[in-house]
Amino acid sequence: MNTTQTIEKMQQMRLLGMADFYKEIVENNLFRESTLDEILGMLIDREWDERRNRKMRTLLKSANFKTMVDTKNILYSSERNLTRNTYERLMSLQFLYNNENIIITGSTGVGKSYLAQVLGTLACRQLHKVIYINCGVLFEKIRIAKVEGSYLNLLKKMERTDLLIIDDFGIHEFNNEVRTAFLDIIEMRYDQSSSIVCSQLPVSKWYDTIGEPTIADAILDRIVNSSHRLDLKGKSLRTLETKE
Incomplete structure (x- = not known):
């Protein structure tokens, strides 16, 4: 031999x-x-x-996470409005198997993106396809796709993703083109897969941010009603790290 x-x-x-x-x-x-x-x-x-x-x-590479995460670095405290029991239930990824969404709100620096990326990383490790994207980048991709004629391909890519993480929702302006495209994405994923939306704005302000009442109603109905919510409190973790 x-x-x-x-x-x-x-x-x-x-x-x-x-x-x-x-x-x-x-x-x-x-x-x-x-x-x-x-x-x-x-x-x-x-x-x-x-x-x-x-x-x-x-999968981890294609998810395009912006930072390396570790569950050991999660800071649980009542001041942050984040308990170990609540978040560990999310880390079981049962929400993903149930096609449910997660909304993470809070002021800048409180760890919204980090917590979302922890869940995304766990999903990749279970061989789920994940996309992490800033809302402004998503809007730009929509604009370019419509100009280049690849809009349907973009929708298919979003539809085939098991977990879509949209960061900084509400910071960037919604125009007519973005509103209808965002609704298309949410509609195609509704009850078929999961999304995590991170925003500095409380959910109560999303309606006015999206604009156009009919579309805003449709988007929020599909995101909010089937969502788990984390409303983070406290000071910016970046400020605390700088002081330390």
């Missing part, structure tokens, strides 16, 4: 996890310690794990 050729063939077939483990087996003489069935099972398990991890890394 030519071990080198076998490993090269595995690599050419993109069986990278299997190739690495087979090399370990040969180098450590594990053939003597395990049965053929056990070795075959371990080879398949290693390849399965390698493919899963590769897909997870791809």
Whole structure:
């Protein structure tokens, strides 16, 4: 048996996890310690794990998160209006399986984006497709897509995403083009997938921010009624970090 050729063939077939483990087996003489069935099972398990991890890394990269997050860095406190029990229920991702939304509101710097990205990262690790996007960037993508004739492709991309995270909602102005496009996106995703919306504005001000009563009613009906809400309080975490 030519071990080198076998490993090269595995690599050419993109069986990278299997190739690495087979090399370990040969180098450590594990053939003597395990049965053929056990070795075959371990080879398949290693390849399965390698493919899963590769897909997870791809999903994390394509999600376009703006920062690395860690659940250990979450600050739970009554002053922030954030309890461990409440947020850990969200971290179970049950909202995602139920096609429910999350609304995170609070003043600038209180950690809205961070908490949203934690949930997005957990979703990627469970092999869900996630898009994290600033609302202003989304509006610009809509404008460009309509000019270039790729608007339907943009809608399909948004529709196929398991979790859409929209940050800084309400800061950027809604015009007629953006309003109808935003409704298209929300309508296509309604009851089919989940969204997280982060905003400095309380939900009570969203209606006036969107403008055009009929469209505003339709958008809010599809986002708000099926949502979990986190209304964060307290001082800016960035200010606290600077002082420390």
